[in-house]
Amino acid sequence: MKKREKIHLKFLGGARTVTGSKTLLEVGNTKILVDCGLFQGLKELRKLNWREITRNASEIDYVLLTHAHLDHCGYLPILVKNGFKGTIYCTHPTKELATIVLRDSGKIQEEDANRANRYEYSSHSPAKPLYTQADAEAVVNQFSTHNYEEWVILEPEIKFQLLNAGHILGSAMVELKIYDQTLVFTGDIGRTDPMLLYPPKKVSKADYLIIESTYGDREHDTLDVKMKLERVIKETFQRGGILMVPTFSIERVQEIMFLMYQLRNGNRLPNVPIYLDSPMGIRATEVFETYPKWQDLSRQDLQQMYEGIRWVNSYEASKAIVKDKNPKIILAGSGMLQGGRILHYLSEHIGNEKNTLLFTGYQAEGTRGRALLKGSSSIKFFGEYHSVKCQIASISSLSAHGDRTELLQWMEHFQSPPKKVFLNHGEPHQLDAFRVWIESKLGWDVIVPYQEESFEL
Ligand SMILES: [Zn+2]
Numbered sequence: 001m002k003k004r005e006k007i008h009l010k011f012l013g014g015a016r017t018v019t020g021s022k023t024l025l026e027v028g029n030t031k032i033l034v035d036c037g038l039f040q041g042l043k044e045l046r047k048l049n050w051r052e053i054t055r056n057a058s059e060i061d062y063v064l065l066t067h068a069h070l071d072h073c074g075y076l077p078i079l080v081k082n083g084f085k086g087t088i089y090c091t092h093p094t095k096e097l098a099t100i101v102l103r104d105s106g107k108i109q110e111e112d113a114n115r116a117n118r119y120e121y122s123s124h125s126p127a128k129p130l131y132t133q134a135d136a137e138a139v140v141n142q143f144s145t146h147n148y149e150e151w152v153i154l155e156p157e158i159k160f161q162l163l164n165a166g167h168i169l170g171s172a173m174v175e176l177k178i179y180d181q182t183l184v185f186t187g188d189i190g191r192t193d194p195m196l197l198y199p200p201k202k203v204s205k206a207d208y209l210i211i212e213s214t215y216g217d218r219e220h221d222t223l224d225v226k227m228k229l230e231r232v233i234k235e236t237f238q239r240g241g242i243l244m245v246p247t248f249s250i251e252r253v254q255e256i257m258f259l260m261y262q263l264r265n266g267n268r269l270p271n272v273p274i275y276l277d278s279p280m281g282i283r284a285t286e287v288f289e290t291y292p293k294w295q296d297l298s299r300q301d302l303q304q305m306y307e308g309i310r311w312v313n314s315y316e317a318s319k320a321i322v323k324d325k326n327p328k329i330i331l332a333g334s335g336m337l338q339g340g341r342i343l344h345y346l347s348e349h350i351g352n353e354k355n356t357l358l359f360t361g362y363q364a365e366g367t368r369g370r371a372l373l374k375g376s377s378s379i380k381f382f383g384e385y386h387s388v389k390c391q392i393a394s395i396s397s398l399s400a401h402g403d404r405t406e407l408l409q410w411m412e413h414f415q416s417p418p419k420k421v422f423l424n425h426g427e428p429h430q431l432d433a434f435r436v437w438i439e440s441k442l443g444w445d446v447i448v449p450y451q452e453e454s455f456e457l
Contacts (some may be wrong), residue, residue: 004179009208010454013037013048014424017451018214019071020048023185024060027178029187030155033058034174036088040076041364049075049130058083062154064162065090066187067171072248074105074457075184077135080142091162093143093170093294096287097250099140103281106136107337142412148201150173166190166200167400169288169294169295173201181457182428185210190423191220191399192406195255196288198296201401202413207281207417208457211411213426215403216434223397226259232358232393237270237327241354241390246369248335248344248361249281251400256331256360258297261292261305275321277312277332277341284453317365322348337368343381350379355390362400386393404434408441420457421446 005028011035014141020039025032057079065088076088076098090098091295109129116127116169146152146162162172169188174185174344184206192199198438247253255274263269276282282314285306290304290323312318321330322344333340341377349355363369369426373394378387402410419442424430428448435446449455 005391007068007178007181007424007457009183009203009210009457011040011424011449011451013075013127013421014071015449015451016426016451017045018425018427019045020075021066021072021187021240022075023210023424025176025178025183027155027158030158031062032158032176033060033079034141035072035187036063036064036079037069039063040074049078054185054217056083058085060084061086063088064160064176065098065172066165066174066185066200067096067168068094068101069168069188070101070105072187073427076139076330077102077106080139080174081131081135084142086142087144088139088142089144089146089162090146090158093174093287093291095140095143095145095170095292097168097284098143100280100283100287101250102136102139103133104172106131106133118164119383123327124165145365162196163201166194166197169197170290173195173220175203175206181207182211183208183457186212187339188214188400189402189407189410191402192294192399192409192410196251196258196295196297198349199408200411202410204413204415206414206418208420208421208422209411209414210424213403213406213423213431214239215399215409215430216407216426216437217404218428219403220399221397221406223395225398226262228395229256229358230263231257232356232395235267236356236391237272239354240327241352242325242331242345243354243356244325244342244349244390245329245331245344245358245360246335246337246340247276247278247281247331249278249333251282251363252335252398253278253281253331254285255398256409257285257309258301258305258387260329261301261308262401270327272327272329274308274329275309275310275312275317276329277321277330278347279313281331282311282313283332302330306398315335318344320435325349336363336370337372337381345377347382347386349390350386351389353389353391356388357392359394359396362399404437407434408437411438411442411444414446417442417444419445420455422455423448428436 013022021037
C-alpha cells in the first residue's frame with residue numbers, strides 16, 4: 001500500500017442548515033467534493049452562493065453527486081464556470097434529472113436578474129444572474145454515470161460506490177474507501193418504505209458516517225395519505241370546486257399521480273379531468289418513465305399510472321384551462337407558490353370558497369405557501385394582493401426523508417459504531433436533538449460541524 005496520506009473533511013455547506021450541501025474531502029493533493037448544492041431561502045444564506053468555495057475551482061479533482069435536488073447539485077454551474085474540469089459522478093437518472101433542474105435554475109436566475117434590473121431594486125448595478133442557462137448547459141458534458149453498487153476507482157487508494165438512498169429517483173449514498181478507511185455519506189436518505197422506490201440500502205460498516213438530519217427531531221405522522229387525498233377530492237367536488245395542488249417536480253408529483261391512479265383503480269376518484277400543467281414536472285416524469293427498473297413498481301403500475309393525466313405543455317393550452325371554471329384537478333408548480341403556473345390558477349380561483357388549495361410538501365419559511373398554511377387572509381403576487389377564500393388543506397405526512405426513528409433503524413444495521421458520526425443537512429435545533437438522540441440510543445460519538453469547519457480523520 002502507498003504511504004498513507006492525511007484525510008481531511010471540510011464542511012462547506014449544509015452545515016447547521018438544510019441547503020448548500022457541499023463537503024470537501026482532501027486526501028493528500030486529491031480534492032473530492034461530495035455534493036455541490038445551492039444555498040436557498042433567507043437572504044443571508046443565498047449570499048453564500050456568491051462567495052468562492054475554494055480559491056480555485058480547478059483545484060477540485062472530482063465531484064460525487066448524491067442526487068438531483070437543487071440544494072445538492074445547484075452550485076455545479078458555478079464550479080464549472082470557475083474552472084472545474086473534472087468528472088461529476090452520479091447515477092443515470094440523477095444526471096438526467098439534474099440536467100432538467102439546472103437548466104430551470106439558470107433560467108430562474110436570469111429572470112430574477114432581469115426583473116431586478118427592470119425595477120432597479122438590486123444593490124448591484126446592473127444585477128447579474130448567479131449563473132445562466134448556458135452555464136447550466138456546460139455542466140452536462142462532465143457527468144459520468146454509474147449503477148448502484150458499482151465500484152469506481154478514482155486513484156490507486158481511493159474508490160467509491162453509489163448505494164440506493166430511496167429518497168428520489170436515482171438518489172444515492174456514497175461509500176468511499178480511502179486506504180483502509182471507509183466513509184459513508186448518506187446524502188438525503190428516504191423513508192423505510194418509499195412509495196415508488198426501493199428502500200434505502202442498509203449499511204453495516206463505516207469508520208466515518210456523515211448523515212443528514214432533516215427530521216432528526218421528529219416522526220412523520222402515520223395518517224393514511226390516500227384516504228386523506230380521497231377526502232379532499234370528494235369534498236371539493238361535492239362543492240363543485242376546483243382542486244389545485246402545487247407540486248414539486250421530482251418524486252412528489254409522481255407520488256400524487258400514483259395515489260390518484262390507485263384511487264381511480266378502486267373507483268374512488270370522481271370522473272373529472274386531471275391536468276399536469278408543469279413543463280418541468282412533465283420532463284421529470286419522462287425521466288421516471290425512462291428508468292422503470294430504478295422503481296419498486298409492477299410493470300402494470302408503470303404502464304398505467306400516468307394514463308388519464310392530461311399533460312399541458314403549451315402556454316396557450318394552459319391559459320384556456322386556467323379560465324375554465326368547471327371542476328377539475330390541477331397539478332402545477334411551483335410547490336411553495338414562489339412562481340410557476342400555479343399562480344395563474346390562484347389568480348383566477350383563490351377567491352372562490354368552492355375551490356381547494358392542497359399542499360403536499362414542506363413549505364419553507366418566507367414562502368407564500370407557508371403564509372397560507374399559517375392562515376394569511378391574503379397573499380401578494382403579480383404585483384397585487386389576492387384575498388384568500390378557497391379552502392386550504394395539507395397532507396403533511398408525505399416526505400422523501402426518513403424520520404428520526406427511521407434514521408435510527410437504518411443506523412442500527414451497523415455491526416460496530418463508527419469512529420465518528422457527523423450530522424449535516426439540518427437546522428441547529430434538529431441537529432442538536434438528533435445528536436442527543438443518537439448518543440442516548442446508540443452511544444455513538446457525534447459531531448455537529450460548523451460551516452467551514454475542518455477535521456483530520
Ligand atoms: Zn434531497
